Amino acid sequence: MEEKKFDKNSIIGFALIFGIIMWMFYNSQKTAQEEQAQKIKQEKIDKAKKAKEVATKQVLQTVVDTTVSDTVKLQKLAGALGSFAYSATLPSAKESFTTIENELLTLKIANKGGYIAEAVLKNYKKFEKNSGQLVELIKNNNANFNLELQTKDNRVLNTKDLFFEPTLTKNGNDQILSMKLKSGENEFLEYKYVLKANDYMLDFDVRSQGLSKVLNTSKAADLQWNLKTYRNEKSISYENRYAEIYFENDGKVDYAGTGQQEDETLEKATFIAYKQHFFSSILLSQTPIENVKVSSTNLVRDEKIDTVYTKQFKSIMPLAFKNGELDYKMNWYYGPTDYKILNKYEKNIEDIVPLGWGIFGWINKLIFIPLFGFLSSFMGLGIAIILFTIIIKIAMSPITFKSFLSQAKMKVLRPEITELGEKFAKDPMKKQQETMKLYNKAGVNPMAGCIPALIQLPFMYASFQFFPSAIELRQKGFLWAEDLSSFDQIFKLPFNIPLYGDHVSLFPILAAIAIFFYMKMTSGDQAMAQPQQEGMPDMGKIMKIMIYLSPIMMLIFFNSYGSGLSLYNFISNLITIGIMLVIKKYFIDSDKIHAQIQENKAKPKTESKFQKKMREMMEQAEAQKKLNKK
Incomplete structure (x- = not known):
């Protein structure tokens, strides 16, 4: 068989066809790249445009803050306001x-x-x-x-x-x-x-x-x-x-x-x-x-x-x-x-x-604030509190003296009052009448011991309002207290005690001790001075309870109070104890008081309108009682 061969024309034809195909492929690739580049370029333009819109909306959002859509925000900005x-x-x-x-x-x-x-x-x-x-x-x-x-x-x-x-x-x-x-x-x-x-x-x-x-x-x-x-x-x-x-x-x-x-x-x-x-x-x-x-x-x-x-x-x-x-x-x-x-x-x-209402506020405004302001202007705050307390207590000492004198007189009359109580044990009304007559003859007012205490009460209450409000005490130290406007902690407890707290303050402890000794020294005389009235609480028992109750209350409630107030109460009770000892030793003599009472009994007495009214009311009550028995 005759071998088949590629002629020259065939080779040229294949080359032309291949060249055409390559040219077409190249052009198609170039078109795709251009389209891709154009697409990327457009995306960048769109992205920049969108970023600009977002930035614009963020600016508007800082101007009008609502929870509605951006469209409503724009409407608010372009609306009535x-x-x-x-x-x-x-x-x-x-x-x-x-x-x-x-x-x-x-x-x-x-x-x-x-x-x-x-x-x-x-x-x-x-x-x-x-x-x-x-x-x-x-x-x-x-x-x-x-x-x-x-x-x-x-x-x-x-x-x-x-x-x-x-x-x-x-x-x-x-x-x-x-x-x-x-x-x-x-x-x-x-x-x-x-x-x-x-x-x-x-x-x-x-x-x-x-x-x-x-x-x-x-x-x-x-x-x-x-x-x-x-x-x-x-x-x-x-x-x-x-x-x-x-x-x-x-x-x-x-x-x-x-x-x-x-x-x-x-x-x-x-x-x-x-x-x-x-x-x-x-x-x-x-x-x-x-x-x-x-x-x-x-x-x-x-x-x-x-x-x-x-x-x-x-x-x-x-x-x-x-x-x-x-x-x-x-x-x-x-x-x-x-x-x-x-x-x-x-x-x-x-x-x-x-500063408190009524008289308490006036005491603070007219006495406590000016006096303490003057003292604290030229001395340390702790020393100012001590000197302030001394001045207040000395100023109140005449009232304290009258209170102790009244207690001494009542104590002298105690045996006679007890005798009347035994004599008229079955007739409380008659007992009360005879007791009032005894007071009148002796020139003793049973309320005289209460009135001085009532006069001192507003000053005590005013101090409870004044010291917590005194900004002068803030962050001012004295002795171990770092801040007189806050508690003076000396020991941190690892636990919390209800009402008391998780720390121990020293000034309330000292104030409680001072109150205990003051109550111990005065409660006996007060209980003996006050005659036991039928149907009334036993003052002796009440006083014994108060001896221990008052210090406990001081310990509990003042542990977290400002130490300036506790310092004031500590010094106040110390001074009161001192004044009481001086009065008892140098100014009150039971024998002289007894002699004076006996002398008063011998003098003719005229009833005051109040005494006369009280006597008449008691007599009417007794007459009504007898009438009811009939």
């Missing part, structure tokens, strides 16, 4: 702060919300030993200040979510900060802060201009002020006992209480004070605000766990529009709860210091 979006275009529309300060205060005001974001007291430190940390009443969003506005189409805007424009100027030593939430060049809501030199009180104005077109001015703007109070003292339970809301309602200063939950509605409030034992945040208004709601919630359920905050305070104050605008002259106070400082403002805010 959309004119406030003008503030979002200003350079101040960012998370920043303006600081104003004087010798006493440092305040930081936020652009967002226009309210005070930090309040620091420069001259006071927290309870931690050697920490150096200053008292901060406001920090880390523990406070909230918001004005809730309603538009004409019933939409709600909260100023805490909107940006204010700050303008800081000075007028002499005064720092003036204007925070404006603008809807236009001449339409705005303004918070105006004025901080003076060396002052805890700020002027604070709330006013609007040109907003009546977009706001529903028939409805009051709710001013919402919340504060979660930080712990500042050594004992959180003791501090929390004095943390409460005070307010002036229709001209009367009152408080909401210290329970787990306290709520009040005020008719006309002129100030709201969030009191934290030794420090207070107060908002005052020259125009009384009607229908204010305040509430206090206790945040300390377990003092071992709840160690950061004490109370949650809340207030809602409806600010009424006048002629379509807001215009309120107010004040802020951030500072110590110091009676002398608060009293200088003449705005009744000194009444938030719990």
Whole structure:
């Protein structure tokens, strides 16, 4: 067979076909690469566009904070109150702060919300030993200040979510900060802060201009002020006992209480004070605000766990529009709860210091505060307490003397009273009449021993109010006590004793010992001086119980109290014991008293109107008793 061979033309044909196929494949690959590159390029463009849209939405979200969709947010911005979006275009529309300060205060005001974001007291430190940390009443969003506005189409805007424009100027030593939430060049809501030199009180104005077109001015703007109070003292339970809301309602200063939950509605409030034992945040208004709601919630359920905050305070104050605008002259106070400082403002805010009501408060205001303030101005606080106590007890010594003298007279008459009791054992009414005659003849008033004790009682109660409120004692030490405004722990217990606590304080122990010896020395005379009346409790038994009960009560209830009060009670009882010993030894002679009583018996006596009335009443009662027997 003839072998088949490829000719030249066949080879050329195959080469052309292969070249055409390769050319077609190359072009198809190039087209696919171009399409892929174009696709990647388009994706990058789309991604950048989308990122721009997201960024735009995030900016809008910082201006209008709601829980609705982004579309509704945009509608709010462009709606009836959309004119406030003008503030979002200003350079101040960012998370920043303006600081104003004087010798006493440092305040930081936020652009967002226009309210005070930090309040620091420069001259006071927290309870931690050697920490150096200053008292901060406001920090880390523990406070909230918001004005809730309603538009004409019933939409709600909260100023805490909107940006204010700050303008800081000075007028002499005064720092003036204007925070404006603008809807236009001449339409705005303004918070105006004025901080003076060396002052805890700020002027604070709330006013609007040109907003009546977009706001529903028939409805009051709710001013919402919340504060979660930080712990500042050594004992959180003791501090929390004095943390409460005070307010002036229709001209009367009152408080909401210290329970787990306290709520009040005020008719006309002129100030709201969030009191934290030794420090207070107060908002005052020259125009009384009607229908204010305040509430206090206790945040300390377990003092071992709840160690950061004490109370949650809340207030809602409806600010009424006048002629379509807001215009309120107010004040802020951030500072110590110091009676002398608060009293200088003449705005009744000194009444938030719990000095007691009625005569107890007057004793503190007119005697204790001036006297202790004078003594503490030139000596240590511990020595001032001791000298203060000595002066008070010496001033009360004439009353103490009369009380002891009355007891001595009753003790001398005791045998005769006992004899009358035996003689008229079956006729209690006759026994009472004869006893009264004996008192009259002897010139002895059985109530004379009680009256001096009653006179001293208000001073004792006033001291229980004064020392826990004396900020001068805060973080001032004496002997082993590191802080006279808190307990003087000498030993930490590994367990907690109900009512007593988990530590041992020494000054309450010393005060309890002093009370025990004082009661031991006086209870016998008092029991003997008072005749046993039929149907009445045995005073002897009561006195014996009180000898042990009073010291135990001192130990239990004062273990967590401020050591300054325990020191006062310890020194007070020591001085009383000393005065009593001196009076008994040098001023009271039982023989002389007995002789004087016998001399008084021999003298003719005229009944006083009161004695005559008492005698007639007893005689009538006895006559009625005899008549009933018939």
